[in-house]
Amino acid sequence: QQQVKQSPQSLIVQKGGISIINCAYENTAFDYFPWYQQFPGKGPALLIAIRPDVSEKKEGRFTISFNKSAKQFSLHIMDSQPGDSATYFCAASLFGNEKLTFGTGTRLTIIP
């Protein structure tokens, strides 16, 4: 199976709070897990990515947590800001393969 399941579909978080988006995959051969951020009228922008040899990766306010045994990974946005309001997509691919399988997306809204 090549699916990547993403939840929640939409999320509202107060400014300064932590936004958490979860993804689960089925294909254990997946070896690369990026997260993308998309604003209306724009293409997806690469935020942060992880390989299965590490359980966590942090870049600024964005952190990926990876649980290989559960086949799950999640994006945490710390100190969420109104400018973070966008749609977020998780994705997965096989090693050395450009074909990305995307999750269904999470529309994040940060309220003041």
Add this chain to the structure above:
Amino acid sequence: KAGVTQTPRYLIKTRGQQVTLSCSPISGHRSVSWYQQTPGQGLQFLFEYFSETQRNKGNFPGRFSGRQFSNSRSEMNVSTLELGDSALYLCASSQWTGLSYEQYFGPGTRLTVT
């Protein structure tokens, strides 16, 4: 470096016509992938080209085709357009980082089929 550019940005076509979309990758990137984005199906992989050869292909009918030129620029063509082909078509160029391929997307071409 300039990002991925796609032309045109918006397109309106009639059912049965054909359309060609263009993509210029980031300078130095040799791989170009195409994706279709719709509200119902989300982001779906169409195909990927590397050094003028199709290297990967998604599950789309033969009406969807592409090619890549020696300067890495790519085009995709959709023949005999159907209403369901209305979508945002995204192009992404890739570079190998030693860990995997990082894909950078263009702004997309919004195709409306009437």
